[in-house]
Amino acid sequence: MHPIVKLVAQRLSLGILLLFAASALLFGLTEILPGDAAQAQLGQSATPENLANLREEMGLNRPALTRYAEWIGGILTGDMGNALSNKLPIGEQIGKRLGATMFLAFWAALISVPVAILLGLVAVRYLNRWPDKVISGSTLAAISLPEFMIAYILIFVFAVKLGWAPSFANVPPDMPLLEKLHSIALPIAVLTMVVLAHMMRMTRAAILNVMQSAYIETAELKGLTSFEVIRKHAFPNAVAPIVNVVMINLAYLVVGVVVVEAVFAYPGMGQYLVDAVVKRDVPVVLTSGIIFSAVYIILNMIADIVSILSNPRLRHPK
Amino acid sequence: MSNELKLLSTKVTAGTMTRREFMSKAAALGVTAAVASTILADAAYAAGPVKGGTFRMGVSGGESTNSQDPATWASDAPLAGGFIWGEALVYPGPNGLEPRVAESWEGSNAAKTWRFKVRKGITFSDGTAVTAEDVLATMQRHSNEDSKSGALGIMKGIESMRTDGDVFELTLVIGNADLPYLMADYHLIIQPNGGFDNPAAAIGTGLYTLETDEPGVRMTFKKNPNHWAADEMGHYDEVELIVLNDATARTAALQSGQVDTVNRVEPKIAKLLGRAPTIDVKTTSGRGHYVFIAHVDTAPFDNNELRLALKHAMNRQEMVDKILQGYGSVGNDMPINEAYPLFDETIPQRSFDLEKAAAHYKASGHDGSPIILRTADGAFPGAVDAAALFQQTCQAAGIPLEIKREPNDGYWSEVWNVQPYCASYWGGRPVQDQMYSTAYLSSADWNDTRWKRPEFDAMLLEARAELDEGKRKEIYSKMGRMLNEEGGVMVPMFNDFVDGLSTEIQGWETNPSGPQMYWYAFAKTWKA
Numbered sequence: 001m002h003p004i005v006k007l008v009a010q011r012l013s014l015g016i017l018l019l020f021a022a023s024a025l026l027f028g029l030t031e032i033l034p035g036d037a038a039q040a041q042l043g044q045s046a047t048p049e050n051l052a053n054l055r056e057e058m059g060l061n062r063p064a065l066t067r068y069a070e071w072i073g074g075i076l077t078g079d080m081g082n083a084l085s086n087k088l089p090i091g092e093q094i095g096k097r098l099g100a101t102m103f104l105a106f107w108a109a110l111i112s113v114p115v116a117i118l119l120g121l122v123a124v125r126y127l128n129r130w131p132d133k134v135i136s137g138s139t140l141a142a143i144s145l146p147e148f149m150i151a152y153i154l155i156f157v158f159a160v161k162l163g164w165a166p167s168f169a170n171v172p173p174d175m176p177l178l179e180k181l182h183s184i185a186l187p188i189a190v191l192t193m194v195v196l197a198h199m200m201r202m203t204r205a206a207i208l209n210v211m212q213s214a215y216i217e218t219a220e221l222k223g224l225t226s227f228e229v230i231r232k233h234a235f236p237n238a239v240a241p242i243v244n245v246v247m248i249n250l251a252y253l254v255v256g257v258v259v260v261e262a263v264f265a266y267p268g269m270g271q272y273l274v275d276a277v278v279k280r281d282v283p284v285v286l287t288s289g290i291i292f293s294a295v296y297i298i299l300n301m302i303a304d305i306v307s308i309l310s311n312p313r314l315r316h317p318k
Numbered sequence: 319m320s321n322e323l324k325l326l327s328t329k330v331t332a333g334t335m336t337r338r339e340f341m342s343k344a345a346a347l348g349v350t351a352a353v354a355s356t357i358l359a360d361a362a363y364a365a366g367p368v369k370g371g372t373f374r375m376g377v378s379g380g381e382s383t384n385s386q387d388p389a390t391w392a393s394d395a396p397l398a399g400g401f402i403w404g405e406a407l408v409y410p411g412p413n414g415l416e417p418r419v420a421e422s423w424e425g426s427n428a429a430k431t432w433r434f435k436v437r438k439g440i441t442f443s444d445g446t447a448v449t450a451e452d453v454l455a456t457m458q459r460h461s462n463e464d465s466k467s468g469a470l471g472i473m474k475g476i477e478s479m480r481t482d483g484d485v486f487e488l489t490l491v492i493g494n495a496d497l498p499y500l501m502a503d504y505h506l507i508i509q510p511n512g513g514f515d516n517p518a519a520a521i522g523t524g525l526y527t528l529e530t531d532e533p534g535v536r537m538t539f540k541k542n543p544n545h546w547a548a549d550e551m552g553h554y555d556e557v558e559l560i561v562l563n564d565a566t567a568r569t570a571a572l573q574s575g576q577v578d579t580v581n582r583v584e585p586k587i588a589k590l591l592g593r594a595p596t597i598d599v600k601t602t603s604g605r606g607h608y609v610f611i612a613h614v615d616t617a618p619f620d621n622n623e624l625r626l627a628l629k630h631a632m633n634r635q636e637m638v639d640k641i642l643q644g645y646g647s648v649g650n651d652m653p654i655n656e657a658y659p660l661f662d663e664t665i666p667q668r669s670f671d672l673e674k675a676a677a678h679y680k681a682s683g684h685d686g687s688p689i690i691l692r693t694a695d696g697a698f699p700g701a702v703d704a705a706a707l708f709q710q711t712c713q714a715a716g717i718p719l720e721i722k723r724e725p726n727d728g729y730w731s732e733v734w735n736v737q738p739y740c741a742s743y744w745g746g747r748p749v750q751d752q753m754y755s756t757a758y759l760s761s762a763d764w765n766d767t768r769w770k771r772p773e774f775d776a777m778l779l780e781a782r783a784e785l786d787e788g789k790r791k792e793i794y795s796k797m798g799r800m801l802n803e804e805g806g807v808m809v810p811m812f813n814d815f816v817d818g819l820s821t822e823i824q825g826w827e828t829n830p831s832g833p834q835m836y837w838y839a840f841a842k843t844w845k846a
Contacts, residue, residue: 034731041390043392045392088385096532155570265563276382279381
């Protein structure tokens with residue numbers, strides 16, 4: 001069997017085990033949290049009677065293990081069940097939410113990844129000169145600001161003062177693509193600014209590391225322009241760490257943007273998960289958690305595979 | 319105002335003159351722009367509502383876990399949406415109860431029997447006729463022994479319910495002159511067969527019908543042309559409710575004109591926001607209040623001297639100024655204020671008096687161990703800061719108050735109504751009886767101060783069945799004074815509702831029952 005195929009198979013089976021472990025951990029943690037879904041729903045209007053009736057209806061009186069086993073059984077047969085809180089099918093809700101999250105992550109990645117790598121290359125080319133300093137300074141400044149702060153500044157300037165873009169990202173399913181993009185322009189800008197520095201700095205560092213090598217000197221001596229040297233010799237050798245950091249940032253764009261979602265009232269997965277935790281809607285928490293874990297596992301796997309493919313020594317092990 | 323201007327302004331409203339022309343003519347007459355604008359607005363108001371357009375509300379208090387089942391409603395967005403697609407028997411308007419599904423109602427038998435006449439010829443949004451049976455089923459769903467409804471707490475003491483032709487009749491164990499107010503509760507939206515079949519179908523008798531529903535994101539509504547009052551209310555063609563939980567997102571949406579109104583403007587920015595030329599900030603003094611609640615049956619709070627010491631050590635005015643930024647009024651250690659009917663203004667205001675506080679503290683004989691006050695950001699906006707202010711003034715009186723900050727998450731299940739002394743809030747109720755029955759009756763589930771006084775209960779029941787308003791007012795006054803002197807509830811302040819509104823919106827009126835004209839802005843306002 002080709003080593004890559006073997007690796008993918010290994011990683012996939014390990015990933016599935018990890019997902020089970022993650023779901024068990026999530027379930028355990030939500031059980032520890034004080035209160036339950038019935039109490040969270042009734043809040044200040046809880047009386048002993050309606051609390052007991054609601055618990056009965058939600059099935060919260062059954063043992064924890066039974067509830068967990070039921071959920072696992074459902075997931076394995078492709079039935080995510082209904083939310084405890086509003087009884088809507090979880091599959092359908094997650095479908096919409098995940099779609100919105102992926103839409104935002106996709107466009108943010110499409111802009112930020114190429115820009116970050118390009119800026120990294122430019123920074124190396126003009127190392128320690130003003131373009132390098134401007135690029136590093138501005139991206140580091142952006143990453144140092146909390147993301148909600150960047151969001152508020154952009155909203156103030158572009159939505160309130162100039163009126164170029166909407167201040168909250170309303171994307172009903174029937175909206176045409178261009179309007180949707182206009183609607184999420186500010187969140188994309190914020191996310192781009194947040195992830196740019198990390199990827200740019202890693203690109204810069206990885207390439208600089210390679211630039212010290214003897215073969216780079218050889219390439220320079222045979223008369224290649226500095227961009228050619230970077231493109232042909234330095235970049236391919238620096239791909240592994242860059243891909244790793246790109247994947248980490250992609251994972252962040254999918255699972256870690258709850259603050260940006262809140263500021264722009266964007267209906268993504270993060271807000272869905274947070275609401276479910278607050279309302280102790282365990283099936284929703286578990287299902288969303290599993291999806292987030294799967295995203296991490298898959299992106300990490302891709303990063304590993306790309307690193308191996310980019311390195312002939314790993315590609316053809318003895 | 320000169321007659322000439324009046325004439326001009328009617329021309330504008332009639333559409334024969336543009337706003338710009340009016341402003342320049344007004345300037346020529348030596349009238350400032352601000353005054354001219356007001357004249358124009360008055361003229362628009364006098365001309366009556368304008369039909370059409372979309373009303374867009376930015377609302378805080380919506381979650382992706384929300385359902386359209388009225389029994390589950392506990393936050394602003396779902397109940398605001400519910401008022402748009404549905405109606406209860408009655409609605410608490412600014413000047414008393416307004417009829418909705420019930421055309422009229424009357425009590426008899428010492429306020430024990432209540433008959434609600436169901437409006438003739440009205441239909442649900444699915445086209446079926448509304449009958450008294452639907453009303454009966456609705457009340458049963460919220461009050462029977464299987465009820466999971468948030469309204470179960472107020473649906474107690476019902477002896478029997480039945481229908482009689484187009485009349486829904488309800489008989490109570492003990493008479494209650496305020497019963498119609500209980501029927502105005504937002505959970506009690508009348509649904510076909512009471513919602514037993516499909517509680518979350520959002521089929522009701524409202525001015526609009528629900529078009530799209532994305533829980534925690536948005537709802538959109540279309541005008542219901544068959545509504546019985548479609549000509550007088552519901553001037554917009556469409557209504558859109560957008561959930562904006564982040565305070566800055568709400569104000570930005572209002573400032574950039576993406577929404578026409580927002581609820582819960584933060585007090586600290588309300589004054590600044592009101593200066594924007596296209597935005598009005600509307601405040602409504604309501605019945606909601608912030609409280610520090612002590613269990614009167616738990617040491618050391620079982621000692622009234624200690625409770626009085628704490629009450630006197632509280633600088634209420636400072637809290638109104640610093641926590642509410644002036645958008646509120648001082649409380650008087652009772653859950654009632656002048657926004658309630660039959661309020662007695664002569665009850666003396668508790669003074670902030672450190673000497674008295676110190677004297678009462680000394681008289682209590684407290685051993686000097688720390689008195690623990692639990693608080694959390696979620697207890698009420700600014701609860702942690704209010705507790706800190708309270709601690710400082712207590713210190714000045716020699717009272718060892720200690721603050722314990724609790725997590726927001728789980729506060730209502732683990733701290734409130736469990737721990738002996740904590741911060742909390744009450745949204746207020748339409749009438750005194752309901753407020754007292756909810757939290758100060760011995761048998762009340764939410765008796766969060768453990769206030770159990772047979773004489774207080776007796777007065778409450780006496781007032782409830784008393785039809786003479788003068789006598790009721792007298793009883794309520796006694797009850798208020800009793801809580802003020804001996805109760806475990808410490809009320810530093812009553813909070814105003816602060817709403818933001820585009821200047822385009824006309825017809826706003828304040829309703830002390832809640833924010834956003836108690837969620838009826840969609841029905842009673844219009845775009846000029």
